[in-house]
Amino acid sequence: MTREGALLIMVAVALVLLALGVWAWRRRTQRDASLTAPVGELPAGAVPETTVSGLYVATTRHDEPLERLAVRGLGFRSHVDVIVAGAGSTAGVALDLTGQPRLFIPAARIVSVDQATVAIDRVVEKQGLTRLSWLIDDETIVDSYFRPQTVSARALAAAVQNILTPTQTPGGDA
Structure with missing residues (x-):
């Protein structure tokens, strides 16, 4: 086989793999089209x-840390500023993603907050991620994972836990 022939085969294989990746992401996007991020x-x-x-x-399906959801605004890894806000009925968590x-x-939509070790494409030291479980719609619970840089995962989980009502309890370890 000539050098040019080997190069053409490698380019063809790369294009097929790229096309399969695009096809898979589009299918995932169609599957998750009914889920929308709470912009505001x-x-x-x-x-x-x-x-x-x-x-x-x-962001993954609840208790399925390897099943990424293709929700617009939450589909890709990014830098984030997590703002935990209190004050009764206006309490919540704001996410500023790049x-x-x-x-x-x-x-009221937060189901639980705890720590985790594994999420899709990220494995860290034991309990090095913060996992926020929340209702994306009226019945679908999702888990969003964060790797804090300015505080520990435990401190972020505790800050979110402080704004929850006593009936919202922390989940188990992941």
Whole structure:
């Protein structure tokens, strides 16, 4: 085989793999089209209590840390500023992801917050991720994973836990 023939075969294989990746992502996007991220600013009266910079890792199906969801605004890894805001009915968590509009998750939609070790494409030291479990719609629970850089994963989880009502309990370890 000539050098040019080997190069053509390698280019063809690379193009096929790229096409398969695009096809798979489009199917995933169609599958998750009914799920929408909660775009919005902090409500009037919300008091920012904690701001944590870090890495947004992924949003997955609840208790399935290797099943990434292709939700617009939450589909890709990014730098994030997590803002934990208190004050009663306006409490919640705001996410400022690079290049995306701000997302606001009201405290009433947060199911639990805890720590994790594994999420799609990220394995860290034991309990080095913060896992936020929340309702993306009226019945679908998803898990969003964060790798804090300015505080520990435990400190971020504790800050979110402080704004939850006593009936919202932390989940188990992942």
